Structure formats: C-alpha cells, structure tokens
Amino acid sequence: MVEAIGVGLFGCGTMGREVALAAASGRTGAARVIAVFDLDHPRALELVHGLPGLGRGWGSPSAPSALQEFLDTPGLRIVVECASQAAVRAVAVSAVEKGLDLLTISSGALLDQDLHDRLVAASERTGANIIVPSGAIGGIDTVRAVRGMLDEVVLISTKRPDAFAGAPGFAPFEGRRIDAPTVIFEGNAAKAVPLFPANVNVAATLSLAGLGPLRTKVKVVADPASPGNVHEIMARGSFGEVRLRFENRPHPGNQKTSALAVYSAIEALRSYCSRGIKVGT
Numbered sequence: 001m002v003e004a005i006g007v008g009l010f011g012c013g014t015m016g017r018e019v020a021l022a023a024a025s026g027r028t029g030a031a032r033v034i035a036v037f038d039l040d041h042p043r044a045l046e047l048v049h050g051l052p053g054l055g056r057g058w059g060s061p062s063a064p065s066a067l068q069e070f071l072d073t074p075g076l077r078i079v080v081e082c083a084s085q086a087a088v089r090a091v092a093v094s095a096v097e098k099g100l101d102l103l104t105i106s107s108g109a110l111l112d113q114d115l116h117d118r119l120v121a122a123s124e125r126t127g128a129n130i131i132v133p134s135g136a137i138g139g140i141d142t143v144r145a146v147r148g149m150l151d152e153v154v155l156i157s158t159k160r161p162d163a164f165a166g167a168p169g170f171a172p173f174e175g176r177r178i179d180a181p182t183v184i185f186e187g188n189a190a191k192a193v194p195l196f197p198a199n200v201n202v203a204a205t206l207s208l209a210g211l212g213p214l215r216t217k218v219k220v221v222a223d224p225a226s227p228g229n230v231h232e233i234m235a236r237g238s239f240g241e242v243r244l245r246f247e248n249r250p251h252p253g254n255q256k257t258s259a260l261a262v263y264s265a266i267e268a269l270r271s272y273c274s275r276g277i278k279v280g281t
C-alpha cells in the first residue's frame, strides 16, 4: 500500500476539474488533492465545494487565494499545473525550489530558455522532479529514445477554425470565412508556440523530447471539415522512420483542449503515485 500523496492542483478549468474528479474517485491511486489554486478564485472554491470527497480522508482541500499559502500547504508533495503558460511562469520555479515535484501540462512555457534553465537548476539543487505528460499526442517515449539519431521531426496540427479563436497567430484570419483546409502557420516550434499558446503545447513537448524548438518543423492548419484536433508526426533518422497520427476529440469543456490531453495528465499523475511495473515510460 503506497502512502497518500498530497497534490496541489494549479488551475481549476476543464483539465483541472477532470484531474480532480479522477483523484476523488480513486483513479489516480494514492493521490489526495489537498490544495487547489486558480486566478479565478471563485472557480477554485466552486471545485472544492462541488467535490466534497476530493481529499479522500485528508479532509476538504484548501483553496487559498495567495500563491505562497498554496505552496506552503502542509503535506504537499506535487504541484499539478493544468492552467496556462503564464501559470507555469508564476508557480514552477517557486515550487521546484521548495523541493515540490511538478507535473506541468502547459509545456509551451518550457520553450522560454531562461525559465527552462532556472527549472533545471532548481531541480538539480532540490532533487524535485519535473514531469511533462505526453498530452494530446503519443510516441514521446519513441522520439526520446532516438533523440541522438534524428534528422527531421515534423508536426502537422489540424483543427477546426473556431479552435484557434483568440490566438495571436490566427489574428489575420479572425472573422474571415474558412471553407477549405488553410495553412495558417508554417515554421518551427519556437515560433509556433507563442503564436498559438493554447493550441500547440504538443509542438513544445515534441521538441523538448527530440530536436529542440528551432529544428522541430510545425505546420498549423485550419480545416472546417477536420474530424477533431488532428496531430500528425513524422520523425526520421538513422534509426528509421516513424509516422503517427492522432485524431483527437476536443474536450466538450474547451474546444482547444483534446480529451486525450486530459487522460494523459490523469495517467501521468496515477503513474507518479504508483509503484510496480511502469510500461513504456
């Protein structure tokens, strides 16, 4: 029996709520949500009050309005970020410097070299782990395994036009009718992520595993007939060639977020909280 693990949930939106539900129902094993935080404080309170069993024997989680109070929660072992790239900038370094493990889904933030280096340094100093789930794609284990043998990695992300609403990279297309598949970005992951911050975390995750943000090629396509949030990956090198296609259903709570990314975050937390055989990590 693994002892209960104190989890701090950072972000109580679509994904945060699903992670909380999974933890409350025991699907993440020893995880016990003991604190929740959201910039939108009423949302954090709503989550705590709406899920009375959330702490599973540890009592009701706290919902502090101050970040430091959240990080100082007694028994806290891991911060699970399900919020935004801005949230990673706000919480990640402080958490890891305190020796708290960090599971972060908004991987785009890690393409900021300064933040990346500070996190690595803090993790080396305190021994805290930083976990980036595979999110809305898979095959990250494969890309990591052949990292030194890669010549080319390409990601093509296709979504329905409304999934890009509000993204800086979609500004030239905003309000225009898109009737056919339209390439709205072509370049590298370093350029794609700030232009589509809520859409291409997958580009960041893929580039962190493989060739890095400058050499990972990204194409973003708006297609009204897209069957969902589709990510196609091609990786080739001296090891051979891999082609993967993910046809994800958007989560009903947020068109920009693939349901698969939610399942991936839940599975990453379950795996973190478990012992025994870990397959494919």
Ligand SMILES: NC(=O)c1ccc[n+]([C@@H]2O[C@H](COP(=O)([O-])OP(=O)(O)OC[C@H]3O[C@@H](n4cnc5c(N)ncnc54)[C@H](O)[C@@H]3O)[C@@H](O)[C@H]2O)c1
Binding pocket: 010, 011, 012, 013, 014, 015, 016, 037, 038, 039, 040, 043, 082, 083, 084, 085, 086, 087, 088, 090, 105, 106, 107, 133, 134, 135, 136, 137, 197, 198, 199, 201, 202, 205, 253, 254, 256, 257, 258, 261
């Ligand atoms: N890695 C992947 O493959 C992948 C896939 C899908 C989504 N994501 C990312 O996961 C994150 C969560 O997605 P979601 O669908 O739950 O979003 P959401 O908009 O439904 O919820 C986000 C919540 O976080 C809160 N929040 C935002 N910034 C904050 C901050 N600085 N401090 C505290 N709280 C903050 C918001 O108030 C909101 O309640 C997003 O960053 C999204 O881009 C990653």
